[in-house]
Amino acid sequence: MSHDAAFFAVEGVARSFGGFQVLADVSLAIGQGEVVGLLGPNGSGKTTLFNIATGFLPPSAGAIRFRGRDISVLSVQDRSRLGVVRTFQTPKVFEGLTVRDNVALGFYRQMRAGLVEGLFGAPRARREVADAREASEPLLARFGLKDLADTAAARLTAGQRRNLEVARALAGAPRLLMLDEPSTGLTRDEAVALGDMLLDLSAEGMTIFVVSHDMEFLRIVGRAHVLYFGRIIASGTLAEIQADPQVRQIYFGS
Numbered sequence: 228m229s230h231d232a233a234f235f236a237v238e239g240v241a242r243s244f245g246g247f248q249v250l251a252d253v254s255l256a257i258g259q260g261e262v263v264g265l266l267g268p269n270g271s272g273k274t275t276l277f278n279i280a281t282g283f284l285p286p287s288a289g290a291i292r293f294r295g296r297d298i299s300v301l302s303v304q305d306r307s308r309l310g311v312v313r314t315f316q317t318p319k320v321f322e323g324l325t326v327r328d329n330v331a332l333g334f335y336r337q338m339r340a341g342l343v344e345g346l347f348g349a350p351r352a353r354r355e356v357a358d359a360r361e362a363s364e365p366l367l368a369r370f371g372l373k374d375l376a377d378t379a380a381a382r383l384t385a386g387q388r389r390n391l392e393v394a395r396a397l398a399g400a401p402r403l404l405m406l407d408e409p410s411t412g413l414t415r416d417e418a419v420a421l422g423d424m425l426l427d428l429s430a431e432g433m434t435i436f437v438v439s440h441d442m443e444f445l446r447i448v449g450r451a452h453v454l455y456f457g458r459i460i461a462s463g464t465l466a467e468i469q470a471d472p473q474v475r476q477i478y479f480g481s
């Protein structure tokens with residue numbers, strides 16, 4: 228698969244909170260179709276980098292480029308419309324809505340008008356709601372959620388919630404799928420199943436950027452970067468990173 232280095236790029240990103248520098252001059256690039264990991268100990272700045280990449284936080288310096296365009300000033304919604312879609316460390320689902328409607332909401336950005344209104348009864352949006360629910364069915368099936376489609380999301384297990392969150396993200400037709408600690412809270416079997424699912428998506432051409440410190444889960448990445456105190460200290464294949472003396476020292480403690 229050919230990798231276009233300009234597909235997604237973090238360029239010289241820095242971020243401070245108060246006087247505390249959390250990210251310092253971070254640059255990395257992801258080619259179209261790649262699966263790239265971001266590792267690092269707790270507090271090294273991984274989630275902050277994700278928040279900056281997706282528009283939840285502005286950087287203090289630097290830029291985010293997507294498909295050649297500087298998207299740094301765009302809102303979360305505008306980035307999502309362009310295809311930069313993320314999941315969260317703690318899955319964000321609408322507890323009171325059914326599993327099906329949680330996935331249906333993921334189709335919202337592709338709709339002309341008020342899916343949210345439609346879910347709450349405005350007649351003019353009902354057609355779109357019906358369409359979104361129908362479009363959700365293949366994703367529900369793919370993520371093993373078909374039998375739970377009419378269940379309130381609040382009743383799901385941690386693994387099911389994670390699958391639901393990823394299914395909803397996919398409903399947004401991402402070009403770049405960003406996952407923050409996706410194996411957290413999953414059993415080993417669930418993590419393996421989710422990793423296999425992401426490999427399938429990658430084989431279909433999806434570009435994936437994943438934060439994780441779960442080395443078994445990270446088998447899915449082609450390359451990874453290691454953050455330490457807000458700087459990238461190593462980049463390469465997982466094997467290269469695992470063999471890096473500095474990474475071994477700070478990350479594995481040996």
Ligand SMILES: Nc1ncnc2c1ncn2[C@@H]1O[C@H](COP(=O)(O)OP(=O)(O)OP(=O)(O)O)[C@@H](O)[C@H]1O
Pocket residue numbers: 244249267268269270271272273274275276
């Ligand atoms: N809004 C904020 N205000 C102040 N400090 C913050 C804020 N967000 C993050 N930080 C600090 O920035 C540092 C990096 O946090 P971040 O969550 O990005 O790290 P992380 O690598 O994702 O860690 P973890 O694996 O624990 O999630 C931490 O010291 C954190 O306390």
